[in-house]
Amino acid sequence: MANAKNDNANTKLVKKLFLITVGMFGFGFAMVPMYDVICDITGLNGKTSGRYTAELEQSAEQLEERQITVQFLAQNNEGMSWAFRANDPQVKVKPGEVKVVSYQAKNVKDYAMTGQAIPSVAPNEAAQYLKKIECFCFAEQDLAPGEEVEMALRFFVDKDIPKHITKLTLSYSLFDITKEQNAAESVAVR
């Protein structure tokens, strides 16, 4: 057994195995965008897609008769103190029909805060059929101390929504994303 030959073979093999290792480390990170894509296609985690931008043709005759109940929920995540609620607990819509509902938010703190609403739909399967034309969740919300806003949500339910879905729930969780230094400043001001 020639050692030189062996060392050579070892070097080559180790290089290959090291590449697999690096590749798999990269694969771990690649799972993040892969997961997002899969969620987008299948509605895996109930995340809704972004702004609906396509042209929407809408005529009364084309609307189906079936009605879908859309429920609206609002909750604060831990550490968020805004008064946040849905103004309409639920609405009934026909597939393809554009509706506008509103949410209410008030910053009850005596310093400016930034909030981010994260939407989620149950059943998850329905997420891909809920199209939002305008939503407060597309942007961060900056509220001055004591400021109150009414935030609009303009949406429709896609006509392709499966027949067995007659009710869906859209829930917004509001997160406090006020930057650390903002909080520090406001404490100093107090």
Add this chain to the structure above:
Amino acid sequence: MLPKAKLWLGLVVAALTMLSTNLQAAWDLNMTQGVTQISRETYDIHMTILWWCVAIGVVVFGVMLWSIINHRKSKGAVSATFHESVKVEIVWTVIPFIILILMAIPATDVLTKAYDTTESELDIKITGYQWRWEYTYLRQNADDEEVSFYSIMSTSREEISNELPKEEHYLLDVDKPLVIPVNKKVRFLITSNDVIHAWWVPDFAVKKDAIPGFINESWTIVEEPGVYRGQCAELCGIDHGFMPIVVHALEQDEYDAWYAEQQENARMTREMANTVVTMSESLEQGEEVYNRTCAGCHQVNGQGLPPTFPALADNAVVTGDLLENIDVLINGRPGTPMAAFGRQLTPVELAAVTTYIRNSFGNTTGDLVQPAEVNSIIQAAQ
């Protein structure tokens, strides 16, 4: 009998006695059959697979035991030389495969049913918190009062620390259970305020993770009125073991009465905030609220568990500015485990507990806080 044997016998008898002291019904040994169609079908699947496994186990271990007994060298067994057989390998690949298909068919069926959340008649949002549950009944109309409340373990800290005897439903009792009607399809919308929890009631065969920022759903139709208990099933921090679930299933008319009462209560809570309390009333109620709500972290004696849970005794905030103290109670301390209690406790309770902590554990501020004061701070914030 030899003294040694007597000793062993004694030990065995003692062990058996200890076993039988509170040996419960079959429920303790096996999965519950529960009170819903899904839970019964789940139980059936569980038993089917269990018996398949037992059958396979008997055959495999039987052959093994038989070989161990008969094919041992001490009995003069001479080893055979066979060491492979494609035919046999195929047989014991194919047979398990067929058994698996037989198992998968009913499993697929039950799963499909369990996933069908359509056509629900009542929707309830369940939110997990460290370490309590919040139940919110979804409204039909914007004018309805919203029925929403926290459900917190009511087992006392003294029971847990073995200072008091344990009640029958030790760790499985809450101050305010979830109430649902029987024979109605109830849909649960499950989410979380902080970390991942899981809402589990074995009798319904419902277990679903509560994930912050996301909403999950599940459903049940309870067939018998009764009290059903469960626990959080996902590690969610220190008091993971202390956030039980209790569900009261009521007949429809009883449920309707309960729900009307809740609506009425919600209306009253806003008005109630104007009562005036005395020091002794406040201290008494404050102690009760403290031991139920605060003692888990800050301890009954107010010494806390530093550094995570600071002592309240001689605490700068508790002995300092009153308004700041009330603010911390209402809004919590973001970035620390101190939660916001503004919506979890009524103004009366908040006032009482503030009075209590400011006049206990050696703290002597002498402050008496009125519900109205607390209420005005809450109102000002809104």
Add this chain to the structure above:
Amino acid sequence: MSAAHDDHHHGPAKGLRRWLFTTNHKDIGTLYLWFSFAMFLLGGSFAMVIRAELFQPGLQLVDPNFFNQMTTMHGLVMVFGAVMPAFVGLANWMLPMMIGAPDMALPRMNNWSFWILPFAFAMLASTLLMESGAPNFGWTFYAPLSTTYAPDSVTFFIFAVHIMGASSIMGSINIIATILNLRAPGMTLMKMPLFVWTWLITAYLLIAVMPVLAGVVTMMLFDIHFGTSFFNAAGGGDPVLFQHVFWFFGHPEVYIMILPAFGVVSAIIPTFARKRLFGYDSMVYATASIAFLSFIVWAHHMFTVGMPIAGELFFMYATMLIAVPTGVKVFNWVATMFRGSMTFETPMLFAIAFVVLFTMGGFTGLMLAVTPADFQYHDTYFVVAHFHYVLVPGAVFSIMAACYYWLPKWTGYMYDERLGKLHFWLSFIGVNILFFPQHFLGLAGMPRRIPDYALQFADFNWISSIGGFLFGASQLILLVVVIKCIKGGKKATAQVWEGAQGLEWTVDSPAPYHTFTTPPDPKLIHDQ
């Protein structure tokens, strides 16, 4: 390679330097095994704290936070400190001797991959002394409990996991290189002992998934310290993503801990049945299919997170499929014993117990695979019972079997058979008293990872704790047996066991410091 070649006429260096700078596969194997035993006792003592607290309802000994630290540290230390290094130690000692190689392919890296381990575990254990306390979020460290809500010590935990991962990856590269490049002439792949085969496949699994674990803890590190939002919904992330990435590592990890055990048992049973292993080829294929399937079943750990039904069904079917190759293995072992000429020395007793109790863990695994039933089992003591059955009387028993089996080869003396059998029987009885009642607890509804429980769970917890103390105490017998065996005893022959086959039994006992510096006679290499 060349270093080992240069000094192959010399014995080991003296004193501490021998162990610090050694590149000898036998020395490094010994280091790994002792380290693993120390971690086994450390992780075991954490388990004793858990069982003592659960002995009775109510909180007696520790507060819930410390209890959570104990469950977390117990899991981490046992998985990464006890089981995995033990198998690497066995691989170091035995692989070169089994394939007729003079040493491992990369001896200097071998030294490194061992010596970074004590640092990783010192770092992990030091968190127990920190103000914030040790990690308390479970060994599965689900976000956001392990990120936004974690104690400060989480950073030390992350670095410790990085180092453990690096150690495992280096060890695996070394093992693959050794097996692929250093086999003696005539040792074809299909003539390799199954322990070599299972380790080859395990090593590939390790380099495929340890980097993913490194990736997921790196993402945590970024979320905690650099403001990213991989797992935070507020920034567009998803806590469930953490579970997907973690279990993509975690499920193959389970097989990493059991495949080498299959190899050990496949070596021991034929020896003491004095009969060739039944279905060698199918054993190799079964191992490979288990390894392959392990990559497509991860989400069966997440049936309750709310996946769509198509996902649930896919992962249910794929998971049930694993029962097929696993069943083939069990049937092959039984067929090997069938019409053999068996004797029941300690290694054989542990191996038989492995087959029975591992299979029981396999049965509960099959039950857990069935999604609707899993809704009831998930995160209860039923799961705890399941994975302890496959890991303790499974993986750990196989390690003990391996130690008894090869101890005479390592030390040159026979171990004390009476003590060995005592160790076996106490462990066997203890482990069943410890874990069997936990099935009942889980079915009756006791969640896992709780420091205190409702009264109807009291009886079985009491019994389980008694079993735990018995099992824990019995392990000290192993220490006595090993020390006695190192000090002396009946001289062992080269063959050691009457039915033993394979190259490792052709060298003297104890195995000389350097073996197979010239390749073995190809005639010594037999079909498996």
